[in-house]
Amino acid sequence: MRGEFLIVILGLSLTCGLGVAPSAATGVQAVAQEKAAAVSIIKSRAQKYTATLAQGRLFSAYLNASTMSEGARLRARIGNSFKALESHYGMRDFTVVDRSGELFVHVGTALTSSGKRNVKKDPVLSAGFAQQERAVAIVVDEGHVSYASPVMRRGEKEFVLCIEQELSAYDKVLAYGLAKTFYVVVVDKHGKILSDSRAHPSGSKPSTIEGLTLDEMRNQLGGSLAEGTGRIVTNGTQSNMSYQTVGDWTVVAVESLPAPQECLRTGDDKCR
Amino acid sequence: MSIRSKVTAAFALCISLPMVAGMGALWLGTEDTLRHQASQDLQAATRSVMATIEEQMAFNFTHLKAWSSLPVMQDVLIGDDGGELLHTLNDLNLNYPDFGALTITNAQGAVVATTDPAQRHSDLSAYEGVHAAVSGRRYQSNYTIHRAGGIETISFTVPLVAAYDRQTVIGTLTGYLDLQAMAARVVGASTLGIERRILVLAQHDKGAIVFSSRPNGALLEELKRVDPSSKRSSYEFVLGSEPHLATFARSKGTFLEKNPGLIAFGIAPSASVFAAVDNVSNIFIAVAGFASVIALVIAWRWSTPLVRLASRMGRVARGEEDSPVPKLPSHNTFAPLAIALDTMRETTLIRDRLAAREVELIHAKSAAEVEASSKSQQLESLSTSLRDQITSIVDLCDLITKENIAAASNTRHVSYARELSRSGTRLLAIVEDAISNVPGEENADFDSLGAQPVATQTAA
Numbered sequence: 063m064r065g066e067f068l069i070v071i072l073g074l075s076l077t078c079g080l081g082v083a084p085s086a087a088t089g090v091q092a093v094a095q096e097k098a099a100a101v102s103i104i105k106s107r108a109q110k111y112t113a114t115l116a117q118g119r120l121f122s123a124y125l126n127a128s129t130m131s132e133g134a135r136l137r138a139r140i141g142n143s144f145k146a147l148e149s150h151y152g153m154r155d156f157t158v159v160d161r162s163g164e165l166f167v168h169v170g171t172a173l174t175s176s177g178k179r180n181v182k183k184d185p186v187l188s189a190g191f192a193q194q195e196r197a198v199a200i201v202v203d204e205g206h207v208s209y210a211s212p213v214m215r216r217g218e219k220e221f222v223l224c225i226e227q228e229l230s231a232y233d234k235v236l237a238y239g240l241a242k243t244f245y246v247v248v249v250d251k252h253g254k255i256l257s258d259s260r261a262h263p264s265g266s267k268p269s270t271i272e273g274l275t276l277d278e279m280r281n282q283l284g285g286s287l288a289e290g291t292g293r294i295v296t297n298g299t300q301s302n303m304s305y306q307t308v309g310d311w312t313v314v315a316v317e318s319l320p321a322p323q324e325c326l327r328t329g330d331d332k333c334r
Numbered sequence: 335m336s337i338r339s340k341v342t343a344a345f346a347l348c349i350s351l352p353m354v355a356g357m358g359a360l361w362l363g364t365e366d367t368l369r370h371q372a373s374q375d376l377q378a379a380t381r382s383v384m385a386t387i388e389e390q391m392a393f394n395f396t397h398l399k400a401w402s403s404l405p406v407m408q409d410v411l412i413g414d415d416g417g418e419l420l421h422t423l424n425d426l427n428l429n430y431p432d433f434g435a436l437t438i439t440n441a442q443g444a445v446v447a448t449t450d451p452a453q454r455h456s457d458l459s460a461y462e463g464v465h466a467a468v469s470g471r472r473y474q475s476n477y478t479i480h481r482a483g484g485i486e487t488i489s490f491t492v493p494l495v496a497a498y499d500r501q502t503v504i505g506t507l508t509g510y511l512d513l514q515a516m517a518a519r520v521v522g523a524s525t526l527g528i529e530r531r532i533l534v535l536a537q538h539d540k541g542a543i544v545f546s547s548r549p550n551g552a553l554l555e556e557l558k559r560v561d562p563s564s565k566r567s568s569y570e571f572v573l574g575s576e577p578h579l580a581t582f583a584r585s586k587g588t589f590l591e592k593n594p595g596l597i598a599f600g601i602a603p604s605a606s607v608f609a610a611v612d613n614v615s616n617i618f619i620a621v622a623g624f625a626s627v628i629a630l631v632i633a634w635r636w637s638t639p640l641v642r643l644a645s646r647m648g649r650v651a652r653g654e655e656d657s658p659v660p661k662l663p664s665h666n667t668f669a670p671l672a673i674a675l676d677t678m679r680e681t682t683l684i685r686d687r688l689a690a691r692e693v694e695l696i697h698a699k700s701a702a703e704v705e706a707s708s709k710s711q712q713l714e715s716l717s718t719s720l721r722d723q724i725t726s727i728v729d730l731c732d733l734i735t736k737e738n739i740a741a742a743s744n745t746r747h748v749s750y751a752r753e754l755s756r757s758g759t760r761l762l763a764i765v766e767d768a769i770s771n772v773p774g775e776e777n778a779d780f781d782s783l784g785a786q787p788v789a790t791q792t793a794a
Binding site: 092 | 408409418440497502
């Protein structure tokens with residue numbers, strides 16, 4: 063009888079233990095993990111599509127085309143293949159530029175200039191031509207991320223395929239399904255905030271996370287380069303923070319917590 | 335009725351009655367077996383369809399589990415804006431039409447992507463399947479209304495697990511089966527799909543019809559009366575003045591999370607089910623008819639010698655003994671009868687000859703008797719005449735003698751008279767002896783007189 067009672071108690075304890083809600087730190091960590099995965103998805107998919115499209119047989123067919131009409135037809139088909147992916151994973155502009163900087167194919171609306179580009183000076187094109195076959199260069203520009211990969215023919219880089227991905231796509235992904243007490247930002251390796259789940263009417267992004275740079279946050283949380291989780295109190299406000307790296311980007315999740323009881327009682331300005 | 339008809343009919347009955355009785359018994363046994371077999375076939379087809387539908391469900395459930403592991407399913411993390419979930423779901427739905435709809439929700443139950451326009455942007459957080467899947471369990475829901483138009487169907491929900499830690503549930507994938515399309519495909523490949531056969535799929539507990547390969551209100555009403563819990567495996571009922579046979583099979587839930595609670599009815603017109611029985615019946619009737627003809631022919635052949643014997647017997651009976659008895663082979667059944675008839679005919683012939691001879695002899699006897707009587711009378715009158723004349727002579731001689739003895743001295747004349755008288759007396763005695771020696775009519779034995787020679791003659 064006593065044994066059965068102990069088993070029941072043990073079972074109840076286990077059930078309660080499993081049913082306990084995760085701690086606040088665990089919650090923000092889960093959000094960071096989830097959003098890091100989401101950012102990784104749209105980033106890696108755009109990267110993958112860039113590499114795949116750059117290896118397309120249509121380019122070889124075009125370069126081997128014997129007539130102008132055939133070349134035009136193939137050019138149109140290349141454009142159509144881009145259109146099928148338009149708006150997928152935030153990809154909006156597809157551009158193919160030849161070695162001379164001449165625009166070969168363009169699908170999208172955000173192109174600022176349709177003239178000849180300077181291949182050496184254009185950071186995206188130069189990065190693209192600098193890549194090996196199947197490799198993709200990622201260049202973050204104002205409001206978008208550019209993915210560039212060379213189109214090879216017989217070992218020669220004939221074209222560079224550039225795909226622009228809106229950073230607002232990251233904003234939407236970060237904000238998707240997020241509780242109101244959370245916000246998430248994506249920070250590049252230089253500490254610049256590229257994307258923020260919070261809507262900013264001005265369109266500008268904050269420069270710090272809760273008043274901290276990326277390195278300061280890492281230091282305060284005491285985490286590794288790849289990830290870290292903890293609670294930070296800045297200017298009397300406390301928040302749970304967690305970060306996860308995605309390539310050379312870092313996804314930071316922040317959970318705003320209510321002000322400590324002491325601040326509420328004293329009305330200390332530092333707490334605000 | 336002629337003897338021929340009677341004998342033939344008798345023989346035919348003798349032959350055909352056992353044959354008919356035997357074939358009848360065989361037919362009854364065969365019919366029973368065939369009917370049982372036919373209903374078993376229908377039931378086997380119904381069970382097969384039910385099992386196939388269940389297998390198909392299980393396959394689809396397995397498909398759903400496999401799809402939940404596709405890398406694209408991780409797109410649930412970025413929502414429906416810009417991902418490829420909808421594109422993927424549409425592709426899957428196109429290639430797997432057993433699913434009426436495929437829906438993906440995030441971990442909060444909000445629909446991220448769906449092939450069902452009615453579910454787009456809806457919230458399925460209250461759906462038990464989503465609850466279960468978010469808890470990491472696979473879930474099978476029987477007859478939940480989550481499809482456009484409120485179609486009740488069976489759905490499967492599986493969790494979508496995050497690739498980054500392989501344990502966090504980031505969403506759910508639900509597949510709503512299109513039971514009608516699935517059943518239509520399954521029945522199309524089964525024997526229940528052939529003409530005039532019907533498959534009806536119903537919910538076991540509610541009795542609601544899920545699918546009917548041939549919608550028929552009267553049929554569905556009829557099926558509501560069927561008690562699937564009974565031990566009977568088949569039912570017969572009349573539908574539109576045509577008898578139908580119905581069998582049913584219940585789902586078992588093999589390979590599934592739980593029994594889907596379906597019951598399949600296989601229905602077919604009795605005529606089509608028992609077509610084999612009817613064919614055999616026709617064959618039996620044909621064989622019986624042929625056997626009857628054979629019986630009649632055999633009866634005719636067998637009765638022919640008997641009829642001929644009977645005809646000869648009639649002629650013999652009428653006294654036509656000369657008519658020959660038909661010669662039958664020694665192995666013939668009626669050969670002894672023919673021999674007996676021949677013997678009888680000869681016996682009759684001898685008897686008739688004897689009778690004729692007897693009549694002849696009687697006539698001869700009568701004639702002889704008349705002749706003898708006439709001779710006797712002639713002799714009697716002759717003897718009387720002779721006696722009278724001789725007596726007169728004798729008497730005269732005597733008188734002469736007596737009267738002339740004294741007168742006559744001549745003795746020699748007396749001696750002559752005496753000698754004459756003596757001679758006359760002797761002559762009279764001779765005549766009387768002769769007359770008395772003539773046989774009388776009453777002494778004649780005519781019966782033995784002519785019998786012996788005739789018998790001898792006949793024997794000879």
